[in-house]
Amino acid sequence: MSILVVGSIGLDNIKTPFGKVENILGGSAIHFSYSASFFSPVNVVGVIGEDFPDEHFNPLRERGVDLRGVETKKGKTFRWSGSYDYDLNQAHTLETQLNVLEEFNPNLLNEYEESKFVFLANIDPELQLEVLKQIKDPYIVVGDTMNFWIEHKKDALMKTLKNLDILLMNDSEARELCGTHSLLEAAQKILRLGPSTVIIKKGEHGALMFTDSTHFAAPAYPLEEINDPTGAGDSFAGGFLGHLAQTKDFSEATIRRAVVFGSVMASYNVEDFGPKKLQKLTTQEIEKRYKEFEAITRF
Numbered sequence: 001m002s003i004l005v006v007g008s009i010g011l012d013n014i015k016t017p018f019g020k021v022e023n024i025l026g027g028s029a030i031h032f033s034y035s036a037s038f039f040s041p042v043n044v045v046g047v048i049g050e051d052f053p054d055e056h057f058n059p060l061r062e063r064g065v066d067l068r069g070v071e072t073k074k075g076k077t078f079r080w081s082g083s084y085d086y087d088l089n090q091a092h093t094l095e096t097q098l099n100v101l102e103e104f105n106p107n108l109l110n111e112y113e114e115s116k117f118v119f120l121a122n123i124d125p126e127l128q129l130e131v132l133k134q135i136k137d138p139y140i141v142v143g144d145t146m147n148f149w150i151e152h153k154k155d156a157l158m159k160t161l162k163n164l165d166i167l168l169m170n171d172s173e174a175r176e177l178c179g180t181h182s183l184l185e186a187a188q189k190i191l192r193l194g195p196s197t198v199i200i201k202k203g204e205h206g207a208l209m210f211t212d213s214t215h216f217a218a219p220a221y222p223l224e225e226i227n228d229p230t231g232a233g234d235s236f237a238g239g240f241l242g243h244l245a246q247t248k249d250f251s252e253a254t255i256r257r258a259v260v261f262g263s264v265m266a267s268y269n270v271e272d273f274g275p276k277k278l279q280k281l282t283t284q285e286i287e288k289r290y291k292e293f294e295a296i297t298r299f
Ligand code: AMP
Pocket: 008, 010, 011, 012, 025, 026, 027, 028, 031, 079, 080, 096, 122, 123, 124, 146, 148, 149, 229, 230, 231, 232, 233, 234, 235
């Protein structure tokens, strides 16, 4: 089944201890779409400016991603510049230029209103809500956010949270949102804000899933080569929701497997800069790493 994603589409400048890239294709909707497209059809809702190089979309088109919901507006494309030190879990935002994202007023194609699997990727929570309002009867709504929106749009973010089934967040953002160091306490607080499941991503330390009644911990894949963690969270979301849309099953066992698929996709994403690794990934590689995850967690 198709997944509808709304999120940022942009041009990133990224510096890590292992290299530097400029004007690379980025944005939460982009990283998510590459990843999810290995599991399910993906429909993207987003906005670009007139300066966006159209050829950037070719690899996504080749993966069958539907970009009819991407509007081109007068003005400049969203841009993000970030850097990482040796602690790759912590992104340092150097500059965020919202540009056309600031005026974006999403208006869904009629057929998208019937979407059943929805991912509200990291973007202004007001836009997340705007898109959600237009979807008639989704089976599952998953959302993501980041410190930028916790700090700039907390009230709108709280409204979005009320409407989510599953929230994905990284550990530092969960701590910031809930004002606590304890991830268990943060998860319990988040579960009272709306979502019935919360998944806290801990970068190279794996991911934790919490519901009212259960707790699951998946490790991260031990990688030899890491170059750029940008988009790891969105790639995780793509594998996670991709697996749910592919199986159309929301049992706890499937959700646990979805967490592992998310971890597989995030582990590939960080091997190269931006979405470069996922552009050339194969389903065989995904299956191979999933099996390795099974092997390293069996005892
Ligand atoms: P992740 O590393 O998965 O958290 O997401 C990385 C992507 O998020 C980058 O490609 C950025 O373009 C995008 N991004 C950074 N800041 C923002 C923001 N404030 N709103 C939406 N997207 C953002």
